[in-house]
Amino acid sequence: DADVTQTPRNRITKTGKRIMLECSQTKGHDRMYWYRQDPGLGLRLIYYSFDVKDINKGEISDGYSVSRQAQAKFSLSLESAIPNQTALYFCATSGREGVQETQYFGPGTRLLVL
Amino acid sequence: LAKTTQPISMDSYEGQEVNITCSHNNIATNDYITWYQQFPSQGPRFIIQGYKTKVTNEVASLFIPADRKSSTLSLPRVSLSDTAVYYCLVGENNAGNMLTFGGGTRLMVKP
Numbered sequence: 001d002a003d004v005t006q007t008p009r010n011r012i013t014k015t016g017k018r019i020m021l022e023c024s025q026t027k028g029h030d031r032m033y034w035y036r037q038d039p040g041l042g043l044r045l046i047y048y049s050f051d052v053k054d055i056n057k058g059e060i061s062d063g064y065s066v067s068r069q070a071q072a073k074f075s076l077s078l079e080s081a082i083p084n085q086t087a088l089y090f091c092a093t094s095g096r097e098g099v100q101e102t103q104y105f106g107p108g109t110r111l112l113v114l
Numbered sequence: 115l116a117k118t119t120q121p122i123s124m125d126s127y128e129g130q131e132v133n134i135t136c137s138h139n140n141i142a143t144n145d146y147i148t149w150y151q152q153f154p155s156q157g158p159r160f161i162i163q164g165y166k167t168k169v170t171n172e173v174a175s176l177f178i179p180a181d182r183k184s185s186t187l188s189l190p191r192v193s194l195s196d197t198a199v200y201y202c203l204v205g206e207n208n209a210g211n212m213l214t215f216g217g218g219t220r221l222m223v224k225p
Contacts, residue, residue, distance in 0.1 A: 004157075035215070042201065043158070043215035090157045103150075105157025 003027045004106035006091050012112045013081050021076045021109050023091030031094045032074040033103070034058075034066060036087040043090065049074055081113045118202045123220040132189040134219050136202030139183045147178060147185045150201045152218070158201060162187070189221075197223045 004025045013019050025032065030051045035043040035058075045058030047066040055066060063085060067075045078085055091106040119137040126132045138147070146165050150158035162169055164176040164185070175188040189196055199218040 040217075042217045088155070092157065101146075102148075102160045102163070103158070105159070108155060108157055110155075 004091060004093055004104050006089075006106040006109050008109060009107065010110045012114065014114050015082055017081050019078045019081055019111070021078075021089055021091075021111070023074045023076070023106055025072050025074075025091075025093045025104075025106075027093050027095060027104055028071075029093035029095040029104075030071060032068065033092040033094070034064075034074065034076045035090045035092065036060070036085075037090065037108075038087050046076065046089075078111075078113075081111075083113045086111060086113045118204055118216055120200075120202050120216065120219045122217065123222065125222045125224060126192055127224050128193055129191050132192050132196070132221060132223075134187045134189075134200055134202075134221070135184055136187070137184045138202070138204045141182050141204055142206075144206045145182075145204045146206070147176065147182075148203045148205075149174070149176065149187045150203065150215075152199045152201065154198075158215070161200075192221075192223045194223050194225060197221060 007022045033048040034046040036046055037043045044060050046060055046064050047058050049055050049068045052068050052071055055068060065077045065079060089109045089111060092103045094101055094103040146163055148163040149161045151161050152158040162171055162174050162176045164178050166178050166182060169176045177186045199220050201215050201218040
């Protein structure tokens with residue numbers, strides 16, 4: 001079973017709709033992240049959470065909100081979707097593996113906003 | 115945050131050794147250098163991390179000169195399946211949130 005899962009994997013929605021992307025992890029990590037990736041570009045950090053009570057804005061948080069329901073769950077919401085939020089969204093966790101802080105990514109959610 | 119600069123793309127052939135260099139002139143004392151690999155439509159995957167000199171694992175080697183202003187990811191005897199985007203990240207080892215993914219290097223391995 002995958003360590004980091006995302007649902008849905010693909011979603012088409014319309015401008016103005018509210019949409020939630022969900023992420024679950026079985027790594028037991030405290031830290032979780034949401035990124036977006038646009039075609040041909042790198043990943044940009046939207047929000048991150050160091051534990052259930054800690055939520056922080058990333059590089060591009062406008063238009064997004066998050067909820068850390070439990071250590072294992074971190075959801076990303078688009079309150080009112082707009083076409084330029086069409087992208088590939090990745091959830092990730094991070095933990096120290098020995099001496100290394102390593103990030104583990106989910107399979108991604110491909111979102112299309114019409 | 116230490117900014118990184120990598121080539122946008124590289125081409126290679128099966129069986130060759132590939133070296134991808136990353137520049138990070140403003141690396142801080144507490145920063146580590148980490149490389150990730152990303153296949154199309156998948157999340158990035160950790161490859162290797164180092165602080166100085168040389169690190170080797172079953173996938174790659176990482177060479178870091180004494181001044182740490184650059185690093186080189188070395189992939190021995192690449193295959194077609196190594197075609198991917200490779201990201202160089204620099205940041206503190208205990209602050210995963212501070213890792214910034216740039217555009218990466220798009221490696222194309224040809225038969």
